[in-house]
Amino acid sequence: MLASFPDSGVWHQRAKRAEFLSEKHSHASPLLFFYLQLIRTQFAVFTETKQSGLLTEKLVPLSLKPLYFRECLEQQLMQCRPHRFVEFVRTLQASSTDVLADVSKCLVANPEAASRILRNCAQGISNEKIALELGCDYQPVEFFPRAFRQPIAEAIVQDGNLQPVGERSVLGVCPYCESPPIASVLRDEPSRLGTRTLQCSLCASEWVFSRSCCPGCGEEKADQLDYHISEAWPHVRIEECRSCSTYLKAIDLRTNGLAVPVVDELASIELDLWASEQGMSKLQQNVLGL
Secondary structure, X not given: OHHHOOOOOHXXXXXXXXXXXXXXXXHHHHHHHHHHHHHHHHHHHHHHHHOOOOOOOOOOOXXXXXXXXXXXXHHHHHHOOHHHHHHHHHHOOOOOOHHHHHHHHHHHHOHHHHXXXXXXXXXXXXXXXXXXXXXXXXXHHHHHHHHHHHHHHHHHHHHOOOOOOOOEOOOOOOOOOOOOEEEEEEEEEOOEEEEEEEEEOOOOOEEEOOOOOOOOOOOOOHHHEEEEEOOOOOOEEEXXXXXXXXXXXXXXXXXXXXXXXXXXXHHOHHHHHHHHHXXXXXXXXXXXXX
């Protein structure tokens, strides 16, 4: 599987980490096997986007970056002919769950519906109506455009010169694409210990954010913020906000420097189950809808 990726870079790191965690946490192996197939398919889309010639380095003021990003994303998605999206869906059939495989077959057999789904994705419109027409549940249908646009978004931020290192934001959403975070990341830096960044659920960017603030509602009162740890995942903790009853996972790179936040967040599924039992809602679902 690792041969599908360059020897260095974030995609190789994700694949390598997923393979390691699938061996260490056998109960998460089926989930991580599908994730490995997914990122291999996503990497092809990522590479095609970077090679499309449509992305140009352009200095954009912070306040205009979300608008510029949306324009680039819509342009890229509209440039993707429906057959490319259908091919993406078809490639995932064999490794998908039974539910996703059924949806995949349905979309492959209905290219017109797939084209509408892609157009809705470009325009930020829900595909709930199309799912109803297809006789499928909404969430499995929505998985495919979400997974398809993620590597495109990541390529836009990288090649569009949107992400300066260490940029700060007081907002709980990505300053580049305005998507909510999927995880907190804790690390020590030469100039500051215990820096907290948030990682975007769409474009995978990180931005510096306050350690004592809920990105969901902005709560800063210490008695309303708590965290929970598990022996099985000592470097992953639940960050709970009692004000809005949401949680976010924090990946502590000081405890485990080999962790890859987006992979460790996804693999630690038992923490999500525990949080759900406590009545908490996840601030943002990951690419697999978990």
